[in-house]
Amino acid sequence: MKNEDIVICRCSDVTLADLYELFEQGYDNFEELKRIARVGMGPCQGNTCAKMIQWEIAKYFDRPLEACAIKNIRPFTMGVKLQAIKEAAEDED
Amino acid sequence: MRTRADYVIVGGGISGAAIAYNLAKKGETDIVVIEKSYMTAGATGRCGAGVRQQWGTKMNCTIAKMAIEFFENAEEILDYDGDIEFKQRGYLVVASNKDEDEQFAKNVALQNSLGIPTKHLTPKQAQDIVPHLNTENMTSATFCATDGHLNPFTMTDAYYKAARRLGVKIHTGTSVEDIVVENGRVQAVVTDKGTIKTDVVINAAGGYAKQIGDMAGVDIPVFSQNREILVTEPVEPFQNPMVISFSKNIYCQQVPHGAFIMGRGDDREPGLSTESTWRFLDEMAKTAVGLLPPLGELRVIRQWGGLYNMSPDRQPIISGTDEVQGFYMACGFSGHGFMFAPMTGLLLSELILGEETTVPMDELALSRFDGKDLEAYETSVV
Numbered sequence: 001m002k003n004e005d006i007v008i009c010r011c012s013d014v015t016l017a018d019l020y021e022l023f024e025q026g027y028d029n030f031e032e033l034k035r036i037a038r039v040g041m042g043p044c045q046g047n048t049c050a051k052m053i054q055w056e057i058a059k060y061f062d063r064p065l066e067a068c069a070i071k072n073i074r075p076f077t078m079g080v081k082l083q084a085i086k087e088a089a090e091d092e093d
Numbered sequence: 094m095r096t097r098a099d100y101v102i103v104g105g106g107i108s109g110a111a112i113a114y115n116l117a118k119k120g121e122t123d124i125v126v127i128e129k130s131y132m133t134a135g136a137t138g139r140c141g142a143g144v145r146q147q148w149g150t151k152m153n154c155t156i157a158k159m160a161i162e163f164f165e166n167a168e169e170i171l172d173y174d175g176d177i178e179f180k181q182r183g184y185l186v187v188a189s190n191k192d193e194d195e196q197f198a199k200n201v202a203l204q205n206s207l208g209i210p211t212k213h214l215t216p217k218q219a220q221d222i223v224p225h226l227n228t229e230n231m232t233s234a235t236f237c238a239t240d241g242h243l244n245p246f247t248m249t250d251a252y253y254k255a256a257r258r259l260g261v262k263i264h265t266g267t268s269v270e271d272i273v274v275e276n277g278r279v280q281a282v283v284t285d286k287g288t289i290k291t292d293v294v295i296n297a298a299g300g301y302a303k304q305i306g307d308m309a310g311v312d313i314p315v316f317s318q319n320r321e322i323l324v325t326e327p328v329e330p331f332q333n334p335m336v337i338s339f340s341k342n343i344y345c346q347q348v349p350h351g352a353f354i355m356g357r358g359d360d361r362e363p364g365l366s367t368e369s370t371w372r373f374l375d376e377m378a379k380t381a382v383g384l385l386p387p388l389g390e391l392r393v394i395r396q397w398g399g400l401y402n403m404s405p406d407r408q409p410i411i412s413g414t415d416e417v418q419g420f421y422m423a424c425g426f427s428g429h430g431f432m433f434a435p436m437t438g439l440l441l442s443e444l445i446l447g448e449e450t451t452v453p454m455d456e457l458a459l460s461r462f463d464g465k466d467l468e469a470y471e472t473s474v475v
Contacts, residue, residue: 012350029131031130031131031134032131032132035131035132035133035138035246035250036175036246036247036250038350041324041395042326042327042394043326043327043392043394045394045395074369074395074396074397075369075395075396076393076394076395076396079325079326079392079393079394080392080393081389081390081391081392081393082325082378082381082382082388082389082390082391082392082393083378083382083389083390085374085375085378085393086375086378086379086382086389088375089374089375089376089378089379090379092375
């Protein structure tokens with residue numbers, strides 16, 4: 001399978017070929033890749049791509065896996081509608 | 094790590110990037126930028142990605158307008174191969190009481206006098222621009238069609254790539270631990286990776302600007318405050334402008350890739366925390382769904398916080414200081430450092446090199462706070 005056909009980040013449609021191109025430009029860590037390519041910023045919040053990107057960084061730059069940090073964990077763990085948050089807040093008021 | 098440089102810039106956000114680029118473009122290329130984390134890890138990368146010219150002080154209007162003119166041509170000027178996602182779809186500013194309406198009438202007159210094409214609208218006219226806007230309890234609105242959206246990550250990347258091509262060195266993952274001052278002059282910057290001798294240090298540390306000032310013995314009257322923000326899942330486009338209200342305490346836009354970004358500025362204790370709270374989430378959901386009802390159906394996927402670096406008059410401090418020769422600062426942006434960055438870079442580079450500045454900088458000087466009455470105070474802050 002060609003690298004341009006291997007989708008790493010499904011939310012933001014980033015392929016393995018895209019990732020390699022960014023590596024070549026010098027983006028060598030998850031935080032910078034996230035800022036440039038939006039990996040980890042979609043509805044799955046990196047739950048699909050983060051581990052794969054960590055592996056690819058480790059392989060490409062020949063670093064130990066544990067030296068390759070992945071994303072910050074931030075709320076939420078899954079999407080919640082604003083209306084539901086509003087209603088819950090009003091119930092508490 | 095370099096042991097000497099003509100200029101050391103502290104902070105790898107957009108201000109540091111713009112200052113580095115502007116100095117380098119003027120031929121001063123021996124520059125080191127020190128960033129303790131990653132490019133745009135601080136306030137730049139956490140901001141609401143909006144750029145506007147609708148301000149209440151002449152200085153803020155003037156520099157915002159010139160910044161927008163730069164953004165219009167930024168990809169060509171910086172020869173950037175990426176996309177800065179500059180989209181001029183306007184800012185709609187909603188007034189919800191008589192006082193605010195009267196203030197907005199003054200703001201619009203000021204903005205128009207400076208060539209900013211803002212219009213004062215009725216609630217009905219505002220609804221023509223944002224059909225899903227709830228006009229209940231709304232007095233009027235103002236709209237400037239040339240305000241808009243800009244991607245903080247790629248805009249900063251564009252500056253850094255251009256600066257690097259001119260020879261600027263950038264050290265990420267490097268912390269500034271001290272600034273050595275002797276006989277009233279900057280001598281060196283001490284980092285956790287080594288010491289860099291220099292005559293000029295530029296404090297572009299955003300939320301940490303006060304701490305960097307303290308290292309040099311310069312007391313900067315700013316404080317930092319956590320402002321929270323959230324983003325929804327991306328959906329098909331249905332809201333063109335950024336919608337903001339100072340009295341309702343909200344800014345909310347749909348960004349080009351489809352997500353809605355919204356934030357508010359609940360008054361917090363000054364500090365360096367960027368925590369996410371449920372209190373913000375509750376208030377944000379109530380305000381956003383109240384003002385823009387269809388947003389209730391959108392799923393929130395992430396929330397985060399970032400630091401506003403507040404100055405006493407909520408205008409930037411772009412300045413040197415008589416106390417310490419060679420120490421310069423670009424801070425106190427009060428939540429608007431991203432959108433003013435092109436002018437931050439231009440003006441500070443002019444000031445440092447002793448050139449005539451593009452706009453008079455007295456109202457941006459640190460010395461304006463020396464016990465004098467302030468000439469202006471910016472009320473248009475969320």
